[in-house]
Amino acid sequence: MKKIEAIIRPEKLSEIKAALATAGFIGLTIYDVKGRGRQKGIVLSYRTSEYRVDLLPKTKIELIVNDEDVEKVVDIICDLGKTGNMGDGKIFILPVEEVIRVRTHERGKDAI
Amino acid sequence: MVAAIVSIMAIPALAGEAGAIDTGDTAWVLVCAALVMLMTPAVGLFYGGMVRKKNVLAILMQSFIILALISIQWVLFGYSLAFSPDTGYGFIGGLHWIGLNGVGAAPNPDYAATIPASVFMIFQAMFAIITPALITGAFADRMKFSTMMVFSVIWSTLVYDPVAHWVWGTGGWIRDLGALDFAGGTVVHITAGISAFVAAIIIGKRLEHGIDNMAPHNVPMSIIGGILLWFGWFGFNAGSALGANGLAANAFIVTNTAAGAGALTWTIVSWMHGGKPNALGIVTGAVAGLVAITPASGFVGPVSAILIGIGAGVICYFAMHIRTKKTQIDDSLDVMACHGVGGIWGAIATGIFASAAVNSAGVDGLIYGNAGLVLIQLKAIAAVLVYSIVMTVIILKVLDATMGLRVKDEHEVEGLDVSQHGEKAYV
Numbered sequence A: 001m002k003k004i005e006a007i008i009r010p011e012k013l014s015e016i017k018a019a020l021a022t023a024g025f026i027g028l029t030i031y032d033v034k035g036r037g038r039q040k041g042i043v044l045s046y047r048t049s050e051y052r053v054d055l056l057p058k059t060k061i062e063l064i065v066n067d068e069d070v071e072k073v074v075d076i077i078c079d080l081g082k083t084g085n086m087g088d089g090k091i092f093i094l095p096v097e098e099v100i101r102v103r104t105h106e107r108g109k110d111a112i
Numbered sequence B: 001m002v003a004a005i006v007s008i009m010a011i012p013a014l015a016g017e018a019g020a021i022d023t024g025d026t027a028w029v030l031v032c033a034a035l036v037m038l039m040t041p042a043v044g045l046f047y048g049g050m051v052r053k054k055n056v057l058a059i060l061m062q063s064f065i066i067l068a069l070i071s072i073q074w075v076l077f078g079y080s081l082a083f084s085p086d087t088g089y090g091f092i093g094g095l096h097w098i099g100l101n102g103v104g105a106a107p108n109p110d111y112a113a114t115i116p117a118s119v120f121m122i123f124q125a126m127f128a129i130i131t132p133a134l135i136t137g138a139f140a141d142r143m144k145f146s147t148m149m150v151f152s153v154i155w156s157t158l159v160y161d162p163v164a165h166w167v168w169g170t171g172g173w174i175r176d177l178g179a180l181d182f183a184g185g186t187v188v189h190i191t192a193g194i195s196a197f198v199a200a201i202i203i204g205k206r207l208e209h210g211i212d213n214m215a216p217h218n219v220p221m222s223i224i225g226g227i228l229l230w231f232g233w234f235g236f237n238a239g240s241a242l243g244a245n246g247l248a249a250n251a252f253i254v255t256n257t258a259a260g261a262g263a264l265t266w267t268i269v270s271w272m273h274g275g276k277p278n279a280l281g282i283v284t285g286a287v288a289g290l291v292a293i294t295p296a297s298g299f300v301g302p303v304s305a306i307l308i309g310i311g312a313g314v315i316c317y318f319a320m321h322i323r324t325k326k327t328q329i330d331d332s333l334d335v336m337a338c339h340g341v342g343g344i345w346g347a348i349a350t351g352i353f354a355s356a357a358v359n360s361a362g363v364d365g366l367i368y369g370n371a372g373l374v375l376i377q378l379k380a381i382a383a384v385l386v387y388s389i390v391m392t393v394i395i396l397k398v399l400d401a402t403m404g405l406r407v408k409d410e411h412e413v414e415g416l417d418v419s420q421h422g423e424k425a426y427v
Helices: A010-022 A067-081 B002-015 B023-050 B056-083 B117-135 B145-168 B173-177 B185-203 B219-241 B246-273 B279-293 B302-326 B335-353 B372-402 B409-414 B416-421
Strands: A002-008 A029-035 A042-046 A049-053 A056-065 A089-095
Touching: A002 A010, A002 A067, A010 A029, A010 A056, A010 A067, A056 A067, A067 A089, B023 B056, B023 B117, B023 B219, B023 B279, B056 B117, B056 B145, B056 B416, B117 B145, B117 B185, B117 B219, B117 B335, B145 B173, B145 B185, B145 B372, B145 B416, B173 B372, B185 B279, B185 B335, B185 B372, B219 B246, B219 B279, B246 B279, B246 B302, B279 B302, B279 B335, B302 B335, B335 B372, B409 B416
Parallel strands: none
Antiparallel strands: A002 A056, A002 A089, A029 A056, A042 A049
C-alpha cells in the first residue's frame, strides 16, 4: 500500500477529482496549502508599492492505494494536472504500514 | 429653571425671523451637508481597505469617533472660532456664537444671504469633521486611540478653525488678500495633508514597515470608499455655491470632470510607468482629481477641469512614487501625496485657470492675463503650510510627552483591532 501526496494547481482539482472517481479511486483528502517551488512567486502592486508573494496557493490531494494502482493514479494526476508551465506541482509516494477502517476494524487491502 | 433652559435652547430659533430665505437654496445646502457627512465614514472605508486586516476596525473607528467629536466641538465653539466676527488681525473669530448662540434661521449675508445661518453652519460642520479624519491615514496601524481623540479636537481647534477663518471668515486675512478657495482645497486638503506628513515623521514608521507584507487587505472596500467620496464630493463642491443655481451646476460638472480626468490619468501613468492598470490606482487618481478641483470648482470651466485633473493624476502619482521609493517616511496611506500635494496643485491651478466669466465673484487667473492671482495663491499656500507644520509639531510633541502617541510594540504587532478595541473584523 502506498500513500500518494500530490501538490496540484487549485484550478485542476475538480477535473482530477472527477477522473479519479471514474477510475474507482473514491476516497481522498484535500488540503488548501501554500508553498513555493520553481514557479517563484508573483509581484502584486498597489499604487506605488510592490509586494512579492512567494508562497502561492496550491491544493494537496492525499489518497492511499494498492501498490499496483499507483501508476494509474500518477497518470491521471499528471495528464490532467499538466499545463506545461512551472508551478504544475509534484507527486510524492510513500509506503504505508497499515490501513484500518474505523467502522468495521477491517485491515490492509480490505480497508482501502 | 426649566424655563431658563427652554429659553436658552430657544435662542437659535428665535434669532432669525427676518431675511429673504430661498427654499430651493436651503433644501440644496441641507442635502449637500448630508452628502459631505457621508464622506467621513467613506474616508474610513477608503483607508480601511488599505490597511492589514488586523487594523481595519481601528481606522474605521477613528473616522467615526472624529465624526462624533467634531460634531460636538463645532457647535460648542468651533464654528464660532472659524466664522464669527473677527477678533482683529484676521487671525481668528471670536466666541460670539458659542453653543450656536445667535446662529438661527436668519441668514448671515456675509456668508450666504438666502439660507438660514444655521444651514450654513451645519454644512460647514461637515468640512470641519472630514479634515482631521483625512489625517488618520498617516499614522495608521500604530496611533494610540485616546491620544488620537485628543489630537483631533486640539488640531481642529488650533489649526482647522483658524485657517478656515483666514480663508473664509469675514475679516480673515487670506480672504482679504484675495486668495481663492471655493470649497476647501487649502482649508481642508493642504492643512490635512501637510499635518499628516508631519505626524507620520514624528510618530515614526510602523514597526513592520519594509519587513512585513503591508499589502491592502481589501481593495473592494477601498473602492466602495472611493465611490462614496466621489458621490459626497458633489455636496462638498457644488454645495459650496450655497445655492441651487448655475454656479452649483458648474461646480458639479467640473468636479465630475476632474475626477474622471484624474482617474484616467493615474491609470495611464501607472500603466506606462509601473506595469499594470490597477483598481486601487484608479480610485486614488479619482480622489487626486477631486482634491485638486476643490478650490477651483467655483471658478473654472470644464476644459480647465480636465487639465486640473490630468495634472493631479500625474503630480500625485509621482509624489507617491517618490515617497514610497526614495524616502523612509511612513505616511502609511499617502495623505500628503493625495491631499497635500493635490491640494497645493489645486490652489496653484486655481490661480492659473480662474475665470471671472465663470463666477463674477471670482477674478481672472494667469491664463486670462492676471499672473498676480498665482502669487496670491502661493502666499496663501505658504502661510497655511508653515502654520500647519508649526502647530502640528507643537501639538504632537506635547501629546507625546504627556499621553504618548504610539501603542505598545506588542500591541502594534498584535494589531490595533484586538489590542485597542477588543474586536476582530473577520472571524
